Amino acid sequence: MPYDVLLRNGHLTDPVNNRDEVCDVAIENGRVAAVGQDLGPAREEMDVAGLHVLPGLIDTHVHLSSWLGGAAGHRMLALAGVTTAFDMAGPVDSVMELAATHGTGLTIACIDYVRPGHTVGTTNPHMDELRDHLVRARRSGAVGLKVLGGHFPLTAEATARTIALCAAEGAHVALHAGTLDTPQDMRGMREAIELAEGHPLHLPHVNAYVRGTQDHILMETLEAVRLLEAAPNVWSESYLAPFNGNSAKCANGVPESVATQRNLLKGGFEPTLSGMEASILAGWAHVHMAVDGQNVLATGEAARLAWKEAETDIGCSFHVNPPEARINLAVTKRANGRFAVDALATDGGGIPRNDLCDRGLALVALNALTLSEFVVKTSAEPARMMALPSKGHLGIGADADITIIDLCRRRAVSSFGGGRPILRDGRVIGRGATVLSSREAHPRLNAMGLDVVFVEPFQFRPCHGPTWQNDTKGEATLQTR
Ligand SMILES: [Zn+2]
Structure with missing residues (x-):
């Protein structure tokens, strides 16, 4: 029987299965069917010589x-x-709607915000209200909750309650550091x-917490590393872009988000509607403007018009992330x-x-990360956190989630999700979406045309529990230590 697809002569980098070599990868029924030399035949063959074949990238x-977005x-x-x-x-309903109407073949998951005036009544929601919100969010397809401390802070007590609730209910929980009394800097992280x-x-x-506002930025970076090292219950990610991401939406003459207000002040602008407008024209606030089906960073008059047209309800970014933190946090290791x-x-x-790819593979070009380490940080480790034993690697039987990259140009060329093409030679051809969600959301998401993969309580949590193990046949599985 021929395979469905054969990727020929690519350089496979799969650290979970200890592979880093030129070989073929065969796909059948959405899974990796064979890895090695002289495989075939296949109904479709792709010559990927000169390119690198990686487990599909997972952006957490x-x-x-x-x-937002x-x-x-x-x-x-x-x-x-x-x-x-x-x-x-989230909001989770909107995430599911857009996945159904604008999906490109990705697998997605979502956590829903705990936002005063939107999903909870006040900045100090009590346990019952938080529990009701979690039940609602799970029914809609979310796997947990997000506290937007830096933007729409809760009291410290309500923030702690949300984390404790998700622990008890086996839900995912993320906290953008910061509470009503504490800003999102190193104080917020502590x-x-x-x-x-x-x-x-x-x-x-x-x-985003390490911007040198409290101490020398390298001292703050080191403190962040030490804090994480001492907190094995915390699962973390960082990003490499110099730009942050905020909302430019104003209500009653001021930006709604505390973070946006703070960033306007940082650029020397009033934290008001007119300050926002002036900062767009001056090139400090970069509006997320739609151009050819993508959002790009824009300033000046065109950006001001896009902001006005959206009645200020549009994203914006500020150049506020110093390189010392971005780069060191991406490459620094713990003692272990x-x-x-x-x-x-x-x-x-x-x-x-x-x-x-663009900035992450720049670290590979600098020899600051090996390509295997890049895969660990962008696929294997995310798959482990999301409890997806069939993703994050390309062992036999793994999901055929594959990203094929041009390492020199630091770009993705083609990709597959569950064996189906998402990106082909730089063109997006994937459709639909698969959602990781609770069992109770299944009928509703299915009716929207979304594929669903069940996530049981306590399965998808931000912990360091299971690790990758290779059995005697060389197949990777997630094992609890
Ligand atoms: Zn975010």
Whole structure:
């Protein structure tokens, strides 16, 4: 029987299965059927000589809702070579809607925000209210909750309650550091780890807390590494882009987000509607403007018009991430050899900074990461955190989630999700989406046309539990230590 697809003569880099060599990869029924030399025949053959074949890239921090990121996110992720992505805010209903209407073949998961005035009543929601929200979010397809501390902070007590609730219910939980009384800098990071009280916590974009506002930036970077090393319950990611991602939406004459207000002040602008406008014209606030089905960073008059047209409800970015933190947090290791920050993510999706290949492979070019280490941080480790034993590697029987890259150009060329093409020679051809979600959301998501992979409670959590093990046949599985 011929295979469905045969990738010929690519350089396979699969650290979970200890492979780093030129060979063929055969795909059948959506899975890896064979890896080696002289495989075949196949109904379709792709000559990928000169290219690198990697386990599909998993971006553990993206935005794919109409609130943040927008409809273009699926296409932007596909172009960036990503095959699985984790939406870090919701709102979950919007994420599912856009996945159904704008999917490009990715596997996605989503956590829903705990936002005063939107999903909870106040900045100090009590346990019952938080529990009701988690039940609702899971029914809609979310795998857990996100506290948006830096943007829409809760009290420290409510933040801790959310983390404890998700621990008890076996749900994922992420905290953008910061509470009502503590800003999202090193003070916010210290507080976040304290508030977790040893429970599993996903600490997103660690680099966003390390901006040299409290101490020399290298001292802050070292402190961040030490904090993570001392907190094995915390799973973390950081990103490499110099630009952050905020909302430019204003209400009652001021930007809604605390982070946006702070970044306007940082650039020397008033934290108001007119300050926002002036900063767009001056080139400080970069508006996320739609051009040819993608969002790009824009300034000046065209950007101001796009912002006005959207009635200010549009994303914006500021150049606020210093390189010392971005680069060191991506490459630094703990004493035990593991990375200090578990994964390299982008905080991208519809936010224009899907740079796993562009900037991540620049670290490989610098010999700051090996290509195997790049795969660990962008596929193997994310798959482990998301409890996806059939992703993150390309052993026999693994999902045929594959990203084929041009290492010299630092770009994804082609990709597959479950054996189906997502990106082919730089063109997006994938459709639909597969959602990792709770069992109770299945009928609803299915009716929307989405494929569903069940996630049981306690399965998809930000912890360091299971590790990759290779059995005697060389097949990779996730084992609990
Ligand atoms: Zn984010």
